[in-house]
Amino acid sequence: AQTVTQSQPEMSVQEAETVTLSCTYDTSExxxxxxxxxxxxxxxxxxxxxxxxxxxxxxxxxxFSVNFQKAAKSFSLKISDSQLGDAAMYFCAYRSARYSxxxxxGLTFGKGTHLIIQP
Amino acid sequence: GAGVSQSPRYKVAKxxxxxxxxxDPISGHVSLFWYQQALGQxxxxxxxxxxxxxxxxxxxxxxxxFAERPEGSVSTLKxxxxxxxxxxxxxxxxxxxxxxxxxPQHFGDGTRLSIL
Numbered sequence: 047a048q049t050v051t052q053s054q055p056e057m058s059v060q061e062a063e064t065v066t067l068s069c070t071y072d073t074s075e076x077x078x079x080x081x082x083x084x085x086x087x088x089x090x091x092x093x094x095x096x097x098x099x100x101x102x103x104x105x106x107x108x109x110f111s112v113n114f115q116k117a118a119k120s121f122s123l124k125i126s127d128s129q130l131g132d133a134a135m136y137f138c139a140y141r142s143a144r145y146s147x148x149x150x151x152g153l154t155f156g157k158g159t160h161l162i163i164q165p
Numbered sequence: 166g167a168g169v170s171q172s173p174r175y176k177v178a179k180x181x182x183x184x185x186x187x188x189d190p191i192s193g194h195v196s197l198f199w200y201q202q203a204l205g206q207x208x209x210x211x212x213x214x215x216x217x218x219x220x221x222x223x224x225x226x227x228x229x230x231f232a233e234r235p236e237g238s239v240s241t242l243k244x245x246x247x248x249x250x251x252x253x254x255x256x257x258x259x260x261x262x263x264x265x266x267x268x269p270q271h272f273g274d275g276t277r278l279s280i281l
Contacts, residue, residue, distance in 0.1 A: 081269060083272075088274060089254060090273065090275070091208070092272075093269045093270075152221070153200075155207030155209070157207050158206075
């Protein structure tokens, strides 16, 4: 079974600064997808960024970028120019690219990192 | 609707009661997922529907949990004889594609279930 580990329960950053959230995962598969989701107090999970394992190029989405190290099974999220609206729980998630149709087809999430933005 | 809608937003029940949680996915979305999120934890997968077919229920914690999506749109998660450990936020997500293509899921706001 795949596991996702987020070792930082909480991170704090000054507004306008850069912060990196770490995520490692364990899998025996070679093809998969990785995601970062943001969950504000409203509870709705919002997709931040998505990475396909077969792509070597790191995904970017405006101020958000990832450092994907496949051999190390690491998938960190960098937030540049942090804004007050970035404050939330951030979850790293894994999904196999193998469509089993009957196996565990859902996302596997880490425990999350609570990001605090200091004004 | 514009997004995934879940109701009720909050549900309080006494231990032993049955509860039903509703999910209204984005119109036309083929795939529907239920997750359970305990306090301070990440969501955990419960079950997956492709249209009306429940293709994966490997994450349901016990036979007290039952989910259905009879017409391939609205889904209901039912918990019978609730216990205190069932207290959690229940999240529903949908996707326009058949799962396996790595497309992101769109989540609702969840239902916070508290069992007294």
